[in-house]
Amino acid sequence: MSLHPFALLMLFVGWWLCAGQEADAAEPRPVYVGANENRPVAAQSQRLEDPAGTLTVDQVRADPRWVDDDRATLNLGASHSVWWLRLRLVSTSAQAEELVLDTGSPLQDYVDFHVLDVAGHERLMRRGGDRxxxxDRQLQTPSVAFRFVLxxxxxxxxxxxxxxxxGVFEAMPLHLASAMQHAVSSATSMLWQGLYFGGLLALAAYNFIVFVLTRRAAFGVYVAYLMAFLLWSFTLKGLSAQYLWPNSPQLVNQMLVIGGSLSFALSGVFAISYMQLAHRLSRRTYALVRGLTVLSLLPIPIGLADHYALAWLVCVPVGLSGVLVTMTTSAWLAWQGVREARVFLLAFALLSVGVLINSLELYPVLYAVLPSSAIVSDFWQIGSVVQMLLLALGLADTMNQMRAAKLAAEQEVNRAQARQALELERQVRARTLELQRANDLLQRLSVTDELTGAFNRRHFNVLxxxxxxxxxxxxxxxxxxxxxxxxxxxxDIYGHQAGDQVLQAVSAAVQAELQLSGDRLCRLGGEEFGALLTVDTADAAERLAVRLRDAVRRLAIPHNGSPLGKLRASxxxxxWEPEAAMELDPDRMYAAVDQLLYxxxxSGRDRxxxxAIVRQGPDAEAV
Incomplete structure (x- = not known):
């Protein structure tokens, strides 16, 4: 069988297009590696999205969709896809180099590391990640890193x-370094982190001692806030996974959410206590601050359910909203001359900016606007150090104010005798008020049925x-x-104690219905009850009476002595229209209703x- 020349031409064009497409696949940009290497390489990398997460390293190697990435910090943001990163390294050294590729992030969930030669043969494969x-990590460092030989x-x-x-990826400032340089950098970083967290612990211990000695709430709340912030930052830096819960990766991620939520919430509680917002804000503004403080705890149960992305998507906007409201409030109070507000505003300003920058990692478009540097990524730590120093000064100032208050209290003791007469008068007024309350209680008891809690017949007559x-x-x-x-x-069948319980149940069920209309129930005697209804029409009164009967029905209490088999009420x-009621008296009203009850x-009970009496006098008409 021979092929038509046109068919041969089409086959050739198809082969050429396919070959051309393969050749057009984005080739990696080479990174030339010399001796004692130490530099960022994120801007020389390429990225590829794998939405289904099914591609193998051999498949992605030949995939033409690779995209050059020129960002100094890679930030994939929120995504449910699998992402691949690629770097081509070319050795210019005269000897073998042991290198470390550090992702710069302790919080990447799952990272697979492959080393392939140019022919595509795999030389090394390692797995890492905070999940x-x-x-299991190849290198026992806070951030996810891999070692290989070039x-x-x-x-x-x-x-x-x-x-x-x-669905959440952390920002990654990829860094390539020799094993020695990486060890030096890691040791330096751990030194600074040790000083940082040591400072936090020292400040927490100092304020805890002050709290124990003074019992001032602001100190205790600040200690709790510091510990929550320490937990969050310790976990954020990957140290919780390394030192606290190395074999519980799920707990590490939960602690990150818990620490962040508690930090937001306790900062709000500290602001309320330290600046005395309950006395200095309007009721509405204070309710807003409290509400956002409480809402800051909402991500905790979400995080405990292991929904990490959802927890942070809730935590970040709610927490930052609380920070914004608190900072705005403190700025307004500082403008009003409140000393504590000025300290709070200065202390939390830089930290708030740092937390905002850190939170923008969830939003790559916004995060890309920021310059990429260690100062920017760790700005929240710089802000927290400034916060520690300022709040230490602020709390010391508070201590001075407390000493001044103590001196004023000692002076007040000298004037105490002059106020004794006023205190005695106050006590007399308080005793009088107590007697009045006791009389009011006796008055309430005199109109209340002891068994059911409803009003009694006397109060019914008053109504x-x-x-x-x-x-x-x-x-x-x-x-x-x-x-x-x-x-x-x-x-007779169940006993009087059971009968009393039935009366209590019926009274409670009917009172629950009457509360919707604002009416009260009265026990007239034995098993008989009555109520004045607040209604405008006879139809409304009838509907309410039917609801009361249905409330008794819903109790579904068995009654073997009743033909109905269940406890019921008639x-x-x-x-009465107003004109028809003007000539009545309580006895006639009672008799008329009693006849209807009869x-x-x-007519068969349970009815x-x-x-309805709609006209007055001899012309009155019952409907």
């Missing part, structure tokens, strides 16, 4: 496969008279009475008998 036990004149390709736990007085002003009157069906039989309800029982 793996610390003991032979003289050799060319190798480095591939990093990055995968996140749930009836008040309702008739309101009728003179054009307000309708509605009375509902009910009693428990076959209650005597219930007592209701009578009368609604009718409900005669609501309703009557």
């Amino acid at each position: 793996l036990p610390f003991s 032979s003289p004149g050799d060319t190798v390709d480095l591939y990093l496969r990055l995968r996140s736990h749930d 009836c008279r008040k309702a008739l007085d309101r009728a003179q002003q054009g307000v309708p009157v509605a009375i509902c009475m009910f009693d428990v069906d076959y209650f005597k039989a219930y007592n 209701f009578g309800m009368v609604f 009718n409900a029982k005669q 609501v008998a309703v009557s």
Whole structure:
């Protein structure tokens, strides 16, 4: 079989296009490595997105979609894809070099490191990341780093496969250094971190001692805030994974969320206590500060459920909103001349900027605007050091104010005798007030039924008279009475104690319904109850009476002595228009409703008998 010349031409064009596409794949930019190397290499790297996360190192090696990355700090932000990074190293050294590629980030979740020669043969593969036990790391350093050997004149390709736990990637200032240079840099970094965290602990210990001696709340809250901030920063720097929980990577990530949330929340509590915001802010502004402080704790349960990305997506905006409101409030109070507010504003200003910069790692577009340097990335630590010094001075100033207050108190003792007479008078007034409260309690007890907590018959009569007085002003009157069906039989079968419990349950159920309308229940005697209803129409009164009956039904209390099998109640309800109620008295009102209650029982019980009187005198009409 022979091929048509046109078909041959098409096959050749297809082969040429495919070959051209393969040839057009972005080649790595070579990084020439000499002796004693030590430099950042992120800007010489290439990146490739793997949305499905299924590509192998052989597949990505031939993939044409590689993109050159010229940023000094790689920041992938929030993404559920797998990302690959690639570097080509060319040795210019006359001897073999032991090198370390440091990601510069302690918080990358999963990092696979591959070393391939130019022919694509894999020489080395290592795994790391803060979602793996610390003991699994090739290098026991806070940040994720890998060691490999580069032979003289050799060319190798480095591939990093990055995968996140749930969609958050940390910023990475990739750094390439010789093993010796990396060890020196690590030791220097650990020295500075030791001084930093030692300073935090010393400040916390000092303020704790002051808190124990003075019992002043601001000192205690500040100690708690310092410890939370220490936990967050210790974890953020990868030291918790190295020293506290090396075999619990999930706990390390949870502690990062907990420490961050507690830092935001306790900074708000400290602001409230230190600047006495409850006394210096309006009720609405103070409620806003408190609300944002409480909301700062919301990411904690999310983080404990291991939803790291969601926890930070909640923590960052809520926490920064709280910081913004607190800083704005302190600026306003500082303008008003409050000394504590000025100290607080200065102390937290730089730290707030540093936390904001650190939080922008979740938003690569904004983070890319910032200059890439160690000072920028660790600005929050610089700010916290300034904060420590300023707050130490501020709290020392507070101590001086406390000494002045103590001196004033000692002087006040000398004037105490002159105020004894006023104190005695105050005590007399307090005793009088206590007696008045006791009388009020006795008054309440005199109108309250002891068993059910409802009002008694005496108070019912008072309510009836008040309702008739309101009728003179054009307000309708509605009375509902009910009693428990076959209650005597219930007592005979289940006993009087059970009967009392039933009366309490019925009273509670009906009172719960009446609370919606603002009405109160009265126990008229035995199993009989009554209530004055606040309604405008007879239909509304009937609907409310039906709701009360249904409330008793929902109790579903068994009653073997009742033909209905369950505990039920019968209701009578009368609604008088104002003109019809003007000539009434409580006894006639009671008799009219009692007759309706009797009718409900005669018609089968568990019913609501309703009557509406709409006109006055002999022309009155019942509906």
